[in-house]
Amino acid sequence: MTDSAKNLVSVSIIGGSGYTGAELMRLIAKHPHFRLVQVVANRNAGKKVEDIFPHLRHLNLPDFITFEEMNFDGIELIFCALPHATSQEIIIKIPDGMKIIDLSADFRLESIEEYERWYGQKHIAHSLQEKAVYGLTEIYQKKIKKGSLIACTGCNSAATLYPILPLLKEGVITNDNLTINLGAGVSGAGRDAKQNIIHAEVSEGVKPYNVGKHRHIAELEQEFKKASNKKIDITFIPHLLPQNRGVIVSIPLSFPASLVHKTLEIFYEDSPFIIILPIEEVPATQHVRGSNFCHIGVVSDHNKNRSVVISVLDNLIKGSAGQAIQNANIMFDFDETSGLLESPIFP
Amino acid sequence: MTDSAKNLVSVSIIGGSGYTGAELMRLIAKHPHFRLVQVVANRNAGKKVEDIFPHLRHLNLPDFITFEEMNFDGIELIFCALPHATSQEIIIKIPDGMKIIDLSADFRLESIEEYERWYGQKHIAHSLQEKAVYGLTEIYQKKIKKGSLIACTGCNSAATLYPILPLLKEGVITNDNLTINLGAGVSGAGRDAKQNIIHAEVSEGVKPYNVGKHRHIAELEQEFKKASNKKIDITFIPHLLPQNRGVIVSIPLSFPASLVHKTLEIFYEDSPFIIILPIEEVPATQHVRGSNFCHIGVVSDHNKNRSVVISVLDNLIKGSAGQAIQNANIMFDFDETSGLLESPIFP
Amino acid sequence: MTDSAKNLVSVSIIGGSGYTGAELMRLIAKHPHFRLVQVVANRNAGKKVEDIFPHLRHLNLPDFITFEEMNFDGIELIFCALPHATSQEIIIKIPDGMKIIDLSADFRLESIEEYERWYGQKHIAHSLQEKAVYGLTEIYQKKIKKGSLIACTGCNSAATLYPILPLLKEGVITNDNLTINLGAGVSGAGRDAKQNIIHAEVSEGVKPYNVGKHRHIAELEQEFKKASNKKIDITFIPHLLPQNRGVIVSIPLSFPASLVHKTLEIFYEDSPFIIILPIEEVPATQHVRGSNFCHIGVVSDHNKNRSVVISVLDNLIKGSAGQAIQNANIMFDFDETSGLLESPIFP
Amino acid sequence: MTDSAKNLVSVSIIGGSGYTGAELMRLIAKHPHFRLVQVVANRNAGKKVEDIFPHLRHLNLPDFITFEEMNFDGIELIFCALPHATSQEIIIKIPDGMKIIDLSADFRLESIEEYERWYGQKHIAHSLQEKAVYGLTEIYQKKIKKGSLIACTGCNSAATLYPILPLLKEGVITNDNLTINLGAGVSGAGRDAKQNIIHAEVSEGVKPYNVGKHRHIAELEQEFKKASNKKIDITFIPHLLPQNRGVIVSIPLSFPASLVHKTLEIFYEDSPFIIILPIEEVPATQHVRGSNFCHIGVVSDHNKNRSVVISVLDNLIKGSAGQAIQNANIMFDFDETSGLLESPIFP
Secondary structure, three states: OOHHHHOOEEEEEEOOOOHHHHHHHHHHHOOOOEEEEEEEOHHHOOOOHHHHOHHHHHHOOOOEEOHHHOOOOOOOEEEEOOOOOHHHHHHOOOOOOOEEEEOOOOOOOOOHHHHHHHHOOOOOOHHHHHHEEEOOHHHHHHHHHHOOEEEOOOHHHHHHHHHHHHHHHOOOOOOOEEEEEEEEOHHHHOOOOOHHHEHHHHOOOOEEOOOOOOOHHHHHHHHHHHHHOOOOEEEEEEEEOOOOOOEEEEEEEOOOHHHHHHHHHHHOOOOOOEEEOOOOOOOOHHHOOOOOOEEEEEEEOOOOOOEEEEEEEOOOHHHHHHHHHHHHHHHOOOOOOOOOOOOOOOO | OOHHHHOOEEEEEEOOOOHHHHHHHHHHHOOOOEEEEEEEOHHHOOOOHHHHOHHHHHHOOOOEEOHHHOOOOOOOEEEEOOOOOHHHHHHOOOOOOOEEEEOOOOOOOOOHHHHHHHHOOOOOOHHHHHHEEEOOHHHHHHHHHHOOEEEOOOHHHHHHHHHHHHHHHOOOOOOOEEEEEEEEOHHHHOOOOOHHHEHHHHOOOOEEOOOOOOOHHHHHHHHHHHHHOOOOEEEEEEEEOOOOOOEEEEEEEOOOHHHHHHHHHHHOOOOOOEEEOOOOOOOOHHHOOOOOOEEEEEEEOOOOOOEEEEEEEOOOHHHHHHHHHHHHHHHOOOOOOOOOOOOOOOO | OOHHHHOOEEEEEEOOOOHHHHHHHHHHHOOOOEEEEEEEOHHHOOOOHHHHOHHHHHHOOOOEEOHHHOOOOOOOEEEEOOOOOHHHHHHOOOOOOOEEEEOOOOOOOOOHHHHHHHHOOOOOOHHHHHHEEEOOHHHHHHHHHHOOEEEOOOHHHHHHHHHHHHHHHOOOOOOOEEEEEEEEOHHHHOOOOOHHHEHHHHOOOOEEOOOOOOOHHHHHHHHHHHHHOOOOEEEEEEEEOOOOOOEEEEEEEOOOHHHHHHHHHHHOOOOOOEEEOOOOOOOOHHHOOOOOOEEEEEEEOOOOOOEEEEEEEOOOHHHHHHHHHHHHHHHOOOOOOOOOOOOOOOO | OOHHHHOOEEEEEEOOOOHHHHHHHHHHHOOOOEEEEEEEOHHHOOOOHHHHOHHHHHHOOOOEEOHHHOOOOOOOEEEEOOOOOHHHHHHOOOOOOOEEEEOOOOOOOOOHHHHHHHHOOOOOOHHHHHHEEEOOHHHHHHHHHHOOEEEOOOHHHHHHHHHHHHHHHOOOOOOOEEEEEEEEOHHHHOOOOOHHHEHHHHOOOOEEOOOOOOOHHHHHHHHHHHHHOOOOEEEEEEEEOOOOOOEEEEEEEOOOHHHHHHHHHHHOOOOOOEEEOOOOOOOOHHHOOOOOOEEEEEEEOOOOOOEEEEEEEOOOHHHHHHHHHHHHHHHOOOOOOOOOOOOOOOO
């Protein structure tokens, strides 16, 4: 071990075969304070990373191993990028004393009942759930700093909560219901082969999915309630877009743009990754692609008493792997931007 | 002239350089009752159609001419596919006695004041406006049959009005305001080179445009008022999608899906091109691409007292050239489906 | 049965779950002389066509059945759109007396040895192979007319053979080797979920595949040899393109453009679907999308003794389902263009 | 000026409105040794960078200025990202003593006659041409180190020269002619609005362009001759691909893959950005997107005496802005990878 490596936090990833795992590898590989020691990918154990992700060939990452082959000695931080249900099964097997950042949905819901209702299966790690911290970075920064298990926010939820939570917390909007219109890129559906995400099904078209049924509704209801102290009825309309990355959320509000805009500007003035655009400017997913930034725009409606708030982020970064690393930075008391300041890739 | 040609209606197109003009040529070329005699395209006059649209090479269409070169003898029907403002300047010069189908916005608004307010310029053809019929086929079929000047509905407006007008007319929804969330393919922005529609700006991203300001709001307000006898406040949120064709509209409603679905099914039971999907199924733009069909889905919200209605159509066909030809079929007493029954092209 | 139906040829499709099956249904549904009686799709038997292909909902097609449920009474023509290997297993079970058009690779190779070498499995229908006719329509029209089993050409092969075979037959090119550079849309890889064709893998990128190993090399070698009486060494470089439909082939030639162009023009002057562009014009896949046309361009190289010939077609139509129907038209002595004259859909 | 800023090289960009200019800004903003002092963009002078490139909003870059407003005091390095012809007009006005890296074609051709023949206009800066160094980094590293004016290689040329020059230099291939089959993303055509690059023209299709006429032929002929001491006849077949970034070049060779592969591996063993894939593996543009890497694959042909070499790079980075910065690193004796080690963004 070199001198400089001695000061680095030793990190492992569990779940390296998916897009989120790949983004974690990419981001950690250049992180100034983290050292990637091992990557678990049961299905691909024994393979080289570049056999699965040729774009990471130059990084000389360690080969994939099984969970059983993991060595926990000296590991201080584990990112878990597994599907929900599998995630909790693995996390309960991890020895005490390591910080865990889970990117799945398994620990996002404070209510076990709600989890079991929305995800249709038993939760097997109640005590872990009790100590889990919801990982929406800019909102729960203080809790995250002290947390040992962070449940990262879903990508769609993050794009929705960033513009809305401050408005609810500050009492600027008083809605009983909110219409959340959402568009999401295909990478959010993962890398496993499914007919509905093959190119010929998705390209050159847009299709709604899980309208009124999307599981992120549970997270949104939970967080809206915590911020406003009341139940807010959510109409959630997600669309699958013909693009790889990006989430966009457009929400109509019964309040003027200036009020909404001012509130968001103040709320996020110290948040380096949440950028409130000048009033009346609209964001676009291609302008945050490949970055940890979330752009939020506020636009007046035709009726000036109303407005529309629009937010965009890269689902794999600010909506997932980047969010996870930002949380890790906070947990280890590094600058929250460490390793995350890459500019978006446009065009 | 052959015997069969004797019975065909002689048709001209004014405005053949754009995508809508191309679709008119394509559809009329195979229409059983129309004969395309001449195509005006001032900018491209003297050129062959295949020099501008290589995909129409096999049709052996007449070369483009200027408006001045037009010969009105024997012409019974004119399709006008010009930009707004230019359209009225040309149409006032057309001799009496011909049926005109205008695809621009120039004659859509019954109120001259509203036109001048939304389009920022004088209307110079008031008397033509007075006799114009709004061309939303399935709704205004009887007026269209007797009309001499049809103002075809905008593509975004058509996708919005099809699901909503029956609900207002039947009193099934009683909203004072409606949120219309819309996604539109790039071809709706025309074929003229503009930086905001070049591939590198649009591909792999989604960007809202004209939020709260889109000119189709004027049409929507007009038609909503006619259907409901009251002013309905519209929050209109259009997004530019990374695809060439297709409009999708998603509208949340405070009424149960079953009621909405039943009403639409009954309303459109004799409309061959408006297809109400089985309840809880969602439509997709790729499933109407290249066709004159409009698919409408009605889905229950999480809160079963609420629902979402979603409609899709191909902006260049049912939203424009196909709609125009369907109107022409009605005006000349042909079967309204003549020349329009091509299935969508998927994938 | 109506009077008009009495004169229609009764047709069945075996293999209705894939894109080629869908295109056959779409095209046969509007064909003036064919009547689609039944569609076999073992995996989806019992389902409605619109459950699998929502874009065909308006056609009111018969529900999918199993092969065992097929009724051969009165059937005169069967299209078989199954994967290779499966195709021959099914076709040997079809009673005598029906014309069969196979879209798979199973009967394309005259040499059983070559088939077994390239496809890595036994051929179990030697006697059928002996009577099979290679279905490259414009080249084998006379044999197809008399044939009972047609083996349709692969989409990549068709795009390659159309420009090259006439040059070999007429002795215009005398190459011993040919470089065939090819780009193919994703739909050519079928509708079964495979990781390498999901949107996020394909979109915004291009990747070669099966370079030097593509099975269509066997067809090409066979046909080149038949046309030139010698073995031509083929370097075949296929690329997977980020688009759904379309094949493009670009082939450098050591002969001047004028000679190549003139030869192709003469050869195809009576072929309605093979369009030789004016010399020095290049074709584009988007200009044949959704149609049965093949566009061929011939361009001079920098060195005027050399040239490049480029051909494009829609892999699902001229490269597959459209080609099959054109062959059927010929077999039943209908105009070869019956049901196939739709113009390309652009943009 | 802070202490740390004192040690940074002061840099200006001329030509900040295009995609290449944007990439230069993005890359220089995070470069450890360069400080971006001013950006000239005549058309957009006075505007903020984020008004033109919203994805760079967080960088707080200096506003665009005119060339006349430039202050050369203390400037050590200028990147010039203007169109050809304009570039030389500006560069001759730059005071002596600054290092200049030109991304245009103006100084790439050693022969003024060739330049004037291919670009159809007078060259007005002969003496500058004489001292210009062709900027293909890995090949001309030593000359670049001592150079004062670097003429960066065109993106298509770079993708072609990387695999071929070593083979010519080492005498491994002895061809008199080479077929270069190329696919290029749309961003290579720049950001100015032109009809042929709007989304609806490009998306879902592929179209050859400038076949046998592309100006990069001149560069290729020059470099091939320098490497092999003979004239090599080039058949250059470029295709416009429906993707934003990426160049792919596929070249058939009459030599076995093992020989070609070994030669390239040895030649580039110390080049951090040129990655030779394991033999028989193919590269893909999506695996270098957003990075300075060039991936090269060598694959056996069906006939094992032949092979195909395939290279991919991101046209805006390794093909342009990244190449320019790599050259700058060398000129200022920094590690050549400084500021350029970002991994590709996939998916």
